[in-house]
Amino acid sequence: MTPTDIFGYAGAAASVVAALVIVRAAWHIKTAEVWRGEAEAQKTRADRLQDDMSEIKDRLTRIEAENRRLVELITTLDPSRIRSGISP
Structure with missing residues (x-):
């Protein structure tokens, strides 16, 4: 094997490794973007639910x-109805 062959194989191997590193980095970036978007959506939902709860x-x-106030009014009108549970 000549030095030219070795450099040729090394260059091809380096290109493959570089491509894998780039693909892996892009995957991590996309994953982070997806999770960031999901977190923002969940925060928006939580804020809306908090407003609804308030x-x-x-x-x-x-x-x-x-x-x-209604119990006070009814009690002053006819206290026996409240105690006995009789409806009008």
């Missing part, structure tokens, strides 16, 4: 206050 809590607080 709205539900506010509505529940208003409903509980309204129910307390």
